[in-house]
Each structure stands twice: as C-alpha cells, then as structure tokens.
Amino acid sequence: MVLDCQHVWREISAYIDNDLDEALRAEIEKHLAHCRHCAAIMDSTHNVLVLIADERTFSLPAGFGERLQARLQKEIER
Amino acid sequence: MDTTANQAAPFSSGDEKQLREAALIRRVNEGERELFYELVRPYERNIYLAAFSVVKNEADAEDLAQEAVLKALRALPGFRGEAKFSTWIISIVLNEGRMRLRRDRLASFQSIDEKPETNDGGDYTPAFLTDWREIPSEALERNEVRQILHEAIASLPEAYRQVLIMRDIEEMSIQETAQALGLTEGTVKIRLFRARMMLQKALAPRLQSPSVGLYERMREFTKKWF
Numbered sequence: 001m002v003l004d005c006q007h008v009w010r011e012i013s014a015y016i017d018n019d020l021d022e023a024l025r026a027e028i029e030k031h032l033a034h035c036r037h038c039a040a041i042m043d044s045t046h047n048v049l050v051l052i053a054d055e056r057t058f059s060l061p062a063g064f065g066e067r068l069q070a071r072l073q074k075e076i077e078r
Numbered sequence: 079m080d081t082t083a084n085q086a087a088p089f090s091s092g093d094e095k096q097l098r099e100a101a102l103i104r105r106v107n108e109g110e111r112e113l114f115y116e117l118v119r120p121y122e123r124n125i126y127l128a129a130f131s132v133v134k135n136e137a138d139a140e141d142l143a144q145e146a147v148l149k150a151l152r153a154l155p156g157f158r159g160e161a162k163f164s165t166w167i168i169s170i171v172l173n174e175g176r177m178r179l180r181r182d183r184l185a186s187f188q189s190i191d192e193k194p195e196t197n198d199g200g201d202y203t204p205a206f207l208t209d210w211r212e213i214p215s216e217a218l219e220r221n222e223v224r225q226i227l228h229e230a231i232a233s234l235p236e237a238y239r240q241v242l243i244m245r246d247i248e249e250m251s252i253q254e255t256a257q258a259l260g261l262t263e264g265t266v267k268i269r270l271f272r273a274r275m276m277l278q279k280a281l282a283p284r285l286q287s288p289s290v291g292l293y294e295r296m297r298e299f300t301k302k303w304f
Contacts, residue, residue, distance in 0.1 A: 009204055013271035017252075040207040044282040045274055047212050049246050051285075052277075056218040057227050058247055060123050061136055064143075068122065069115045071144045075151065076111045 003031045008038045012045055099163050107155050114151050121164045124248045128168045128258075131243040132175030134232045142178060146171040161257050165250075168258045172240065204275055205282040213285050223285070230280040238273035245270055 008031050014020050015028055032039045051057060102117045118125070125147065130139035150170045157166055217223045231239060244255040245266070256266045 009275070010271070012204075013274050014267070016274070019267070036208055037206060040210040041204045041278065041282075043210045043212065044207055044285075045204070045278040047210070048277055048281045048285070049274065051213060051215065051218065051223075052227055052231065052242075052247055053249065054215055054218050055123075056215075057224055058123075058127055058130070060126055061140055064126060064140060065119065065122055067140070068118070068144055068147060072115050072118075072147065072151065073112070075148050076114075 003027050005031075005035060005038055008032070008035070009041065012042055015042070016046060016049065096162070100159070103154065103157065103163065106151075111151065114154070117163065118147055118150075118167065121167060124164060124168060124250075125171055127243050127248050128171040128240075129175060131240045132172060132179065132236070134239075142175050143171060145178075146174040149174060162254065165254050165258045168244070168250075169260070172258060203279070205279045207282055210282070217285075226281065226284055230277055230284075233280065234273055234276055238269050238276065241266055241269040242273035242277065246274070 008028055011020060011024065011028060015025065020028070032042060099117060102113055106114050106117065125143050126139055129142040129146065130136070133139050133142055147167070150167045153170065157163070161169075213223075231242065234242065240259060241255060241261075244250045244258060245252065250258070252263050252266050252270075255261075256263045259266070261269075
C-alpha cells in the first residue's frame with residue numbers, strides 16, 4: 001500500500017492518538033520520512049496540540065475557587 | 079530477589095479516588111452539603127473549560143460554571159454512578175450552557191448535526207508548510223501567543239470546539255468525551271479530526287518560526303535599497 005498525502009492528512013488525528021493499526025502506522029511513517037510537506041503538517045499539528053494543552057494557555061481566572069466556594073456556601077445556607 | 083511486583087496495591091489510585099468520591103457523595107447526600115466543594119475542587123479547571131467551550135469568554139464561563147455547580151449540588155441525589163462524577167458534572171455544565179445559549183437566542187443552529195459525518199478530509203485541508211520549527215513552550219509566557227491560541231479555539235464551530243477542549247485541553251478520553259457530550263465515539267473522533275485540522279490551518283501559519291517573518295521583513299527592507 002502506497003499512501004498519498006491526502007490519505008496521510010486524514011489519519012493525522014488518529015496517528016497522534018495512537019489509534020491506528022500497526023501496518024497503517026508504519027506506512028504513514030514511511031511517507032513522512034520522505035514527504036517534507038506532510039512531515040511539517042504533522043509536526044505543526046502536534047506542536048499546536050502541545051501548546052493548547054499547556055496549563056498556561058487556559059488557566060483558571062484568579063480567585064475562581066474562592067468565588068465558587070462562596071457561592072456554594074450561600075446556596076447551602078439558604 | 080525483587081518482590082515489588084508481588085506487592086501490588088489492591089486498588090489503583092483511580093479506584094481509590096472513586097472510592098473517596100463515592101464516600102463524599104454519600105455524606106453530601108446525607109446532609110453534609112458543605113463537603114460538596116471538596117468533591118468539585120479537583121475538577122474546577124475541567125468545569126471552567128467546559129463552560130468556556132460553550133460561551134467562549136471568561137466572565138460568562140465563570141458564571142455558567144458556578145450556576146452548573148449549584149445545579150449539580152441539587153441534582154446529586156439522582157447521581158447513580160453510571161459515569162464518572164467528573165463526566166457527570168461536565169455534562170451538566172454543557173447542558174446548562176446550551177440552555178443558556180438557547181434562552182439568550184445566541185445559538186446558531188449547527189447544520190453539522192444533521193449531516194452524516196465522515197472522515198473524508200472534505201474541505202479540511204491543512205495549512206501547507208515546507209518547514210516547521212517547533213514553538214517552544216516558553217512562548218506561552220507571552221500574552222500575544224496565548225491570545226492567538228484563544229482566538230483560534232473560539233473561532234471553531236461549537237460542536238468542534240467542545241470536542242477539542244475536552245479531549246486536547248482537559249485531556250479526557252474519547253469515551254469520556256463521548257459520554258459527556260452524548261455522542262458516539264466515532265462522531266467524537268471525526269469532530270476531533272476536523273477540529274485539529276482547522277486549528278492547524280488557523281494557527282500554524284501564525285505561529286510559524288519567527289525567522290519567516292524576519293525573512294519577509296528583510297526582503298521588504300532590501301527592496302527599498304536595491
């Protein structure tokens with residue numbers, strides 16, 4: 001099986017999640033080894049996901065916990 | 079002889095956590111309602127992000143998160159433990175958010191719910207790059223980079239944004255994401271694929287190595303002189 005670029009893009013998400021069978025994964029890796037475009041797309045997708053998963057990207061607003069606890073307390077005392 | 083392999087704890091840390099949660103739930107339901115915050119505290123960030131995935135701005139997300147937690151407190155006696163407590167409370171946040179959107183007439187009907195969803199790539203082609211230099215995580219110290227990430231996520235259609243936030247930011251499993259959103263795992267995977275492709279397309283060119291911008295600037299500069 002020889003994969004074209006479009007086939008590789010369709011599997012990027014499953015590849016990142018390690019949700020592919022071994023044969024397909026090996027084919028994708030073979031393709032990435034010689035296709036600079038797909039390798040850049042894979043790397044950039046992976047990097048974007050690493051950045052958005054970083055806790056600094058979406059941190060809780062300061063004082064969130066205190067305000068939530070106070071609101072709960074008010075509800076409980078009603 | 080190494081005997082550590084034979085000394086496995088009877089419960090994994092996940093089991094212990096669930097047992098602790100079950101005990102807390104029982105106590106809250108028996109009247110110790112002030113303990114509810116202890117139950118919720120480990121999931122504060124998940125609850126906030128689930129709310130953010132619906133309303134897209136910080137102030138509304140906090141308000142929605144608080145309302146949903148109050149609702150969860152009232153609904154706790156009905157919690158049967160079919161899903162994890164975290165998944166259950168997140169589905170309450172999402173439902174509350176959807177109700178609020180409907181009430182405020184802000185909801186735009188998403189046609190993607192009506193079309194069969196396939197993993198065919200469709201229009202979701204990635205941004206083409208010939209070279210990619212990794213953006214170091216230190217870049218997140220800059221507000222500008224965080225702002226670019228927030229904008230790109232906020233610009234995703236709601237159905238894709240929710241799946242992406244749960245899976246890639248809250249790091250929930252495919253199964254948990256599907257449970258919280260009331261979707262099949264297949265639909266979650268397809269939406270996740272599309273969301274990731276959209277995000278790559280929106281972000282990769284903007285986050286690409288600063289040297290690209292520098293090169294463009296140098297070219298403009300040299301054009302002026304030669």
